[in-house]
Amino acid sequence: MAVLKEKEIRTLVVGTGAAGYAAAVRLHRCGERNLAILTEDVKAGTSRNTGSDKQTYYKLSLAGREPDSVRGMAEDLFAGQCVDGDLALCEAALSARCFYYLTELGVPFPDNAYGEYVGYQTDHDRKKRASSVGPYTSRIMTECLEREAAARRIPVLDGMQLIRILVREEKVRGVLCLNRRSTEGEDAEFFLIWCETVILATGGPAGMYRDSVYPASQTGSSGIAFEAGVLGKNLTEWQFGLASRKPRWNVSGTYMQALPRFLSADREGKDEREFLMEHFQDAARVQYLTFLKGYQWPFDAAKSFEGSSLIDLLVYQETILKGRRVFLDFCHNPGGESVEFERLPQEARDYLQSAGACFGTPFQRLAHMNEPAVSFYREHGVDLEQEMLEIAVCVQHNNGGLSVDCHWQTNIEGVFAVGEVCGSHGVSRPGGTALNAGQVGALRAAEYIVYEKGRKPWKQTEKERDFCRRQAWERIALSVPAKEGCDLQACREKAARRMSGAAGMIRSEKGLEAALRETEEELRYFERDVRITEYRQAGMLYHLLDMLLSQKVYLSAMLDYIRRGGKSRGSALYTCPDGKKPEEGLPELYRCSLDGGKLGGTVQEIRLFSQEEGGVCRTVWRPVRPLPEPDDFFETQWKSFRERKGRACGATVFHPR
Numbered sequence: 001m002a003v004l005k006e007k008e009i010r011t012l013v014v015g016t017g018a019a020g021y022a023a024a025v026r027l028h029r030c031g032e033r034n035l036a037i038l039t040e041d042v043k044a045g046t047s048r049n050t051g052s053d054k055q056t057y058y059k060l061s062l063a064g065r066e067p068d069s070v071r072g073m074a075e076d077l078f079a080g081q082c083v084d085g086d087l088a089l090c091e092a093a094l095s096a097r098c099f100y101y102l103t104e105l106g107v108p109f110p111d112n113a114y115g116e117y118v119g120y121q122t123d124h125d126r127k128k129r130a131s132s133v134g135p136y137t138s139r140i141m142t143e144c145l146e147r148e149a150a151a152r153r154i155p156v157l158d159g160m161q162l163i164r165i166l167v168r169e170e171k172v173r174g175v176l177c178l179n180r181r182s183t184e185g186e187d188a189e190f191f192l193i194w195c196e197t198v199i200l201a202t203g204g205p206a207g208m209y210r211d212s213v214y215p216a217s218q219t220g221s222s223g224i225a226f227e228a229g230v231l232g233k234n235l236t237e238w239q240f241g242l243a244s245r246k247p248r249w250n251v252s253g254t255y256m257q258a259l260p261r262f263l264s265a266d267r268e269g270k271d272e273r274e275f276l277m278e279h280f281q282d283a284a285r286v287q288y289l290t291f292l293k294g295y296q297w298p299f300d301a302a303k304s305f306e307g308s309s310l311i312d313l314l315v316y317q318e319t320i321l322k323g324r325r326v327f328l329d330f331c332h333n334p335g336g337e338s339v340e341f342e343r344l345p346q347e348a349r350d351y352l353q354s355a356g357a358c359f360g361t362p363f364q365r366l367a368h369m370n371e372p373a374v375s376f377y378r379e380h381g382v383d384l385e386q387e388m389l390e391i392a393v394c395v396q397h398n399n400g401g402l403s404v405d406c407h408w409q410t411n412i413e414g415v416f417a418v419g420e421v422c423g424s425h426g427v428s429r430p431g432g433t434a435l436n437a438g439q440v441g442a443l444r445a446a447e448y449i450v451y452e453k454g455r456k457p458w459k460q461t462e463k464e465r466d467f468c469r470r471q472a473w474e475r476i477a478l479s480v481p482a483k484e485g486c487d488l489q490a491c492r493e494k495a496a497r498r499m500s501g502a503a504g505m506i507r508s509e510k511g512l513e514a515a516l517r518e519t520e521e522e523l524r525y526f527e528r529d530v531r532i533t534e535y536r537q538a539g540m541l542y543h544l545l546d547m548l549l550s551q552k553v554y555l556s557a558m559l560d561y562i563r564r565g566g567k568s569r570g571s572a573l574y575t576c577p578d579g580k581k582p583e584e585g586l587p588e589l590y591r592c593s594l595d596g597g598k599l600g601g602t603v604q605e606i607r608l609f610s611q612e613e614g615g616v617c618r619t620v621w622r623p624v625r626p627l628p629e630p631d632d633f634f635e636t637q638w639k640s641f642r643e644r645k646g647r648a649c650g651a652t653v654f655h656p657r
Contacts, residue, residue, distance in 0.1 A: 002476050002535075003182075004190045004469075010034035010458055011197045011449060012175065014162055014221070017047030018138050019419025019438030020201030021145035022098075026446035028152045032454065036155040038162065038193075040180060040539075044217035046203045046420065047138040053253035053373040055137035056122050056130045056432030057109070059095035063116030068127050076126065077433065078627055081569070081600030082234050082426035085627035086406040091424065091433070091440045098439035099131070105144040108133055122431035123295050130432050134372045138435060160191065162221050163542040164475045165198065165228035165415065166468040172198050172228075172414035173464055176472045178479075180539050188479065188535040192472050194465070196458045197414045197449050200225060201442070204398035204420040205550040207543065210496035211504065213243035213250055213394040222421060223549030225402055226608040230410045233423035233605050234400030235557035239298040240505040240571045242315065243394040244328075247380040251328060251391055252297035254373050257351065258366035259287050259339060261329040262311070263388065264318040269325065275318055276311065276334070279585065283335025284343040290334060291348040299393065299505050300428070301568035302594055304582040313573075313582065313590055316393050316505060321587060327388035330363040393505055397434060399425035399570070400557075403605050407448035408441040414453075416445040427570040427600065451645050478545070479538035482531040488540045491530065492547065495519070499551055506589060508575040509562045516555040523548050523615075549608070556617035557606045561599075564621070569595035 011032055013024045016039040024037050061068035073092035078085050099117070103109055109131045111117045122130040133140050149156070157177075164176040174194040182189035205222040206214030226232060242251050264275045276286045292308035303309035318324045333339050341349055341358040352358050357365040363385045367374050377384050401423030408416050417423075418441035420434060502508075502515035522529075526548070532541055568574045579593035599621075606619045631637065 001186070002188050002190060002480065004192060004472060004476065006192045006194065008194045009036045010195060011036075011199075012193060012195045013037045013199045013201060014175075015039060015045065015201030015203065015419070016042045016142075016146070016156065017045045017201060017203060017419060017438075018141040018145060018435065019047070019442055020199075021142060021149050022439050022442035023199045023201055023416075023418055023446055024154050025145055025148050025152065026443050027449065028149075028154055030446055030450035032446070032450050036157055037149070038157045038160050038175070038177065040159065040161045041217065042156060042158045044215075046206065046214055046218045047142045049139070049215035049217060050213070050248070050250075051135040051138065051376075052250035053255050053370055054132040054134055055435075056132050057099065057137055057141075057435045058122065058125070058129050058430050058432030059099040059131065059436055060092065061119055061127050061129050062096065062099075063112065063118045064128070066127065068129070072127070073129065074627060076124075076430065078624075080124065080426040080428045081597060082237065082603050082624060084424070084603065084625040086625050087404070087424045089628055090406055090444055091437050094440040094443055095436050098436065098443060102141060102144065102439070105148055107137075107141055107144050121295075123297060124428050125430040129430070132432075135376045141435065161539050161542060162202070162224060164471065165224055165412075166192075166471050167228045167412055167415075168464055168467050170229065170412055172196070172412055173460060173468045176475055178538055178542060183535040183538055186535070188538055190472070190476055192469065194460060195414075197416065197453060199416045199418060199442075199445055199449075200402070200421050201417075201419045201438070202421050204401065205547070205554070206395070207492070207547050208496065208499045208551050208554065209395045209504065210493070210500040211392055211394045213241070213248045213396050215248060219543050219546070220421065220550070221546055222402070223546035223551075223553070225410075225415070225417070225421070226553045227549055227610075228412060228415070229607065229610075230412050230415060230417075231403040231605045231607050232400065232553055232557060233403035233603060234426060235398075235423070235554045235606060236561045236566070236572065236604065237399035237425070237427055237570050238395055238572065239397040239399060240312070240393055241298045241396050242293065242312065242391050243396065244377075244382075245390045245392055247377075247382075248394075249376065249380075250297065250396060251389070253294045254366060254370040255328070256294035256297070257291050258330065258357070258362045258369065259290050259334060260362040260366075261332050261334040262290075262315070263327045263329050264322075264324045265327065266324055274334070275314060275326075279314055284340065286334050287339060288345050288348055291344070291351075297431075298396070299571045301570065301573045301592065304573065304590070304592075305594075306582075310582060312393050312505065313586060315391070317587065319392050321589070325390055326392065327390050329388045330366060330384045331361060331386070331388075333361060395500075395504065399423070399427070399429060403603075404441075406444070407452075408445040409448065416441075416449070418442045418445055478527060478530075479532060479535065479541055481533050481535060483533070485531045485533040485537065486529065488530070488532070488537060488544060491522075492540070492544055495522070495544070495547055495551060499555075503551075503555060503558055505571065506573050506575065507558060507562075508589075509559065512555055512559045512562070516552065516559060519548055519551045519555060523552060553606060553608050553617055557604060557619065560606070560619045561604060564599070566599055567595040568592040569599075
């Protein structure tokens with residue numbers, strides 16, 4: 001039987017990644033004590049289980065002679081198209097503060113002998129603002145923040161799966177959770193947690209796609225947020241890029257700059273072909289485009305035309321259209337026995353010369369330039385010196401997400417979104433901005449909650465609670481065991497294949513329409529068709545529901561984008577019969593027209609209405625919020641600061657443990 005228990009926690013953080021722990025720690029530093037962290041699995045999620053050759057953190061330049069400014073960084077973020085200016089300014093202004101706080105917590109970002117935090121140039125960057133701790137930057141951030149949360153004795157409710165956000169009159173009243181640790185027997189325990197504030201730090205809806213570089217433990221909870229009425233924003237904008245299948249890992253940066261060879265084979269691993277050479281028939285061009293993939297790792301529709309993203313299209317053609325397998329070979333040079341470095345364009349030649357890497361095999365170059373990138377695969381059972389690495393074009397990051405204001409609060413009062421679940425990015429973004437955005441969003445949300453919402457008394461009427469209890473029992477009823485169940489894993493795999501096929505890197509109106517019809521049909525009959533025979537399956541059932549809700553909203557957003565006249569941009573190529581193919585010899589599927597910034601000054605927001613309201617998705621297009629022009633006169637801002645934060649200003653803003 002199902003048991004429903006209740007408890008009160010005024011401020012609840014959902015998620016134990018870098019953004020979630022940061023939000024909890026910042027709340028505690030600001031003085032919030034009626035606080036807890038909710039998580040399905042404290043060791044799961046993207047922050048703790050993903051990375052790349054040197055995972056990037058993007059912040060204001062903090063070294064060298066080259067000038068930088070908050071305004072300059074904000075303008076670069078804003079230039080990514082479909083970006084709200086107030087969010088860009090916040091992420092720029094607070095980047096150094098958040099970065100330095102992480103260093104104080106023990107994240108070993110590299111500095112020089114004089115204390116300057118040196119940087120490097122990442123994609124869509126012009127100021128060398130990037131820093132890194134190596135392949136595991138986000139994991140190390142998470143672990144340092146986790147230690148700080150433990151030192152502050154912030155409660156962590158582990159094993160709790162969020163299955164509904166309880167909202168009444170556009171205001172959060174509580175959340176419903178399944179206690180995953182209670183479902184081993186014939187009973188199941190559910191918790192209704194009454195709260196005034198919920199900070200969602202649950203990451204992107206990674207479970208929607210089959211071809212994914214996200215860790216398998218990352219599922220997200222965007223569908224539950226949409227169901228609660230939270231607006232989605234820029235949901236069309238994802239990043240796709242080359243990644244290894246086992247283990248799931250981005251093959252960006254040095255993995256490409258080492259100039260590996262690309263091979264394809266049939267499903268049995270036979271009939272090997274160096275397909276890039278077959279297409280380009282010029283070893284120097286293949287090598288240069290491969291090198292550029294290091295900087296330009298995400299697929300970019302604009303770079304499909306004579307650019308490095310041609311490689312993504314050719315890999316997609318081999319794996320998806322031809323059904324073959326693609327591998328990176330670090331044992332042999334591309335196009336021949338050796339690389340003629342003098343034939344490479346100056347950009348690639350200068351980089352490899354500066355790195356002292358104009359020699360040997362791709363493996364030898366990779367080991368020389370970035371030994372931790374080699375060690376990662378060795379630790380996961382892959383010796384790049386001896387074995388080829390199977391890759392595909394995979395979904396990697398959602399630039400869109402939930403829509404928030406400059407305090408990271410959504411349109412539902414009391415619901416905040418930080419980290420990847422928040423849609424603060426636009427069409428393109430400098431590499432590493434996601435880690436900075438999560439830290440800045442956590443800080444902004446925490447200070448607003450304590451200094452603004454914290455001044456007001458918190459109370460709920462019994463009428464409000466009865467309304468929410470009815471919502472809770474409706475959700476619990478979905479998981480009551482039946483005599484006959486269905487194959488939940490097969491349902492998830494079917495839905496994930498559908499999403500990767502229709503809403504991946506290549507999209508068409510016809511494909512999206514078909515996928516949306518199927519998804520809506522499955523949701524319409526979910527209660528009838530999706531049944532379980534024991535409570536231990538309840539967690540997967542609720543994940544499937546969240547996945548289908550997310551797919552419905554995302555597919556609706558993509559269709560709306562096409563019907564509004566949207567063209568190929570960012571990491572999505574939309575098939576367009578009257579467009580152009582990036583190169584002759586490519587399939588008709590790749591015929592497209594570039595957006596050219598046509599819709600770059602607007603934001604698409606979408607809302608999922610309840611079944612009682614028709615269960616439809618409705619979109620609104622609005623202009624981006626411009627970059628603010630705050631008064632920079634010190635006395636004016638000092639007075640505003642004192643009024644805004646009252647007695648909690650200066651050194652007394654933060655409370656000791």
